[in-house]
Amino acid sequence: MMKQDLLQDQVAVVTGASSGIGAAIARRMAHAGAAVAVNYSRDVEGAQAVVGAIKKLDGEAIAIQADVSDEAQVKRMFEQSLKAFGTVDILVNNAGIQQDCALVDMTVAQWQRVIDVNLTGQFLCSREAVREFLRQGLRLEVSLAAGKIICISSVHQVIAWAGHVNYTASKGGIDMLMQSMAQELAPKKIRVNSIAPGAIKTHINRAAWQTPEAAARLLKLIPYGRIGVPEDVAKAAVWLACDDSDYITGATLYVDGGMTLYPAFSSGG
Numbered sequence: 001m002m003k004q005d006l007l008q009d010q011v012a013v014v015t016g017a018s019s020g021i022g023a024a025i026a027r028r029m030a031h032a033g034a035a036v037a038v039n040y041s042r043d044v045e046g047a048q049a050v051v052g053a054i055k056k057l058d059g060e061a062i063a064i065q066a067d068v069s070d071e072a073q074v075k076r077m078f079e080q081s082l083k084a085f086g087t088v089d090i091l092v093n094n095a096g097i098q099q100d101c102a103l104v105d106m107t108v109a110q111w112q113r114v115i116d117v118n119l120t121g122q123f124l125c126s127r128e129a130v131r132e133f134l135r136q137g138l139r140l141e142v143s144l145a146a147g148k149i150i151c152i153s154s155v156h157q158v159i160a161w162a163g164h165v166n167y168t169a170s171k172g173g174i175d176m177l178m179q180s181m182a183q184e185l186a187p188k189k190i191r192v193n194s195i196a197p198g199a200i201k202t203h204i205n206r207a208a209w210q211t212p213e214a215a216a217r218l219l220k221l222i223p224y225g226r227i228g229v230p231e232d233v234a235k236a237a238v239w240l241a242c243d244d245s246d247y248i249t250g251a252t253l254y255v256d257g258g259m260t261l262y263p264a265f266s267s268g269g
């Protein structure tokens with residue numbers, strides 16, 4: 001793959017980048033020329049592998065530990081990133097978890113942990129990033145925008161999902177967090193958008209694609225006829241971070257092979 005310069009001289013913080021979608025985004029952004037802070041919560045080996053892969057291709061990256069739901073840790077992560085790279089131009093709010101349970105059995109701890117990581121984490125990281133975007137101001141030599149935030153949401157910001165009320169509530173919340181930030185920050189030349197992935201092959205949904213039977217059931221929900229891969233999301237993230245999408249803010253890009261087209265309605269209804 002030819003190295004591109006779409007994000008040359010920019011710095012990206014990617015949360016939850018030690019595996020899955022976040023790891024692919026970190027690598028693609030580095031490939032597009034950005035220096036990348038590879039955030040992880042517990043998987044230090046995974047984060048180091050991503051950093052190693054980036055460096056191998058002459059990219060710049062460091063691994064930074066932080067639980068995005070913890071204010072002090074998020075502040076420390078941005079301090080470390082600023083120290084290493086001088087500023088931040090792009091934030092990808094990717095860190096997310098599932099703790100699935102029927103409503104009647106769900107504990108407050110299960111509810112709270114998912115809201116804390118998936119939703120509060122995006123608020124905390126966005127706040128720190130925006131503080132830096134405002135401090136730094138426009139640098140037209142690197143980008144037409146003073147900063148870009150990409151929130152990784154899910155098709156489940158619009159598709160209800162039984163057995164996952166904590167997760168769907170967090171993703172629905174991300175949609176309004178994203179839109180309200182976009183409205184508030186557009187006059188400051190900061191763009192905020194979401195990507196809503198469908199079924200992407202990662203460890204979070206292994207049970208849904210691991211066996212041929214499960215994969216066949218899953219494919220019934222995907223009109224385009226294939227399960228997504230992290231690269232599908234990573235390519236969209238680079239586009240939303242670069243100036244090719246300069247007039248786009250407050251939007252959700254569904255990267256889902258048509259899952260949100262409700263294929264059950266392709267006949268009948």
Ligand code: BGC
Pocket residue numbers: 098153154155156197198199200204205208
């Ligand atoms: C979830 C996956 C699920 C996919 C499609 C994602 O947000 O994390 O577990 O397979 O949505 O339902």
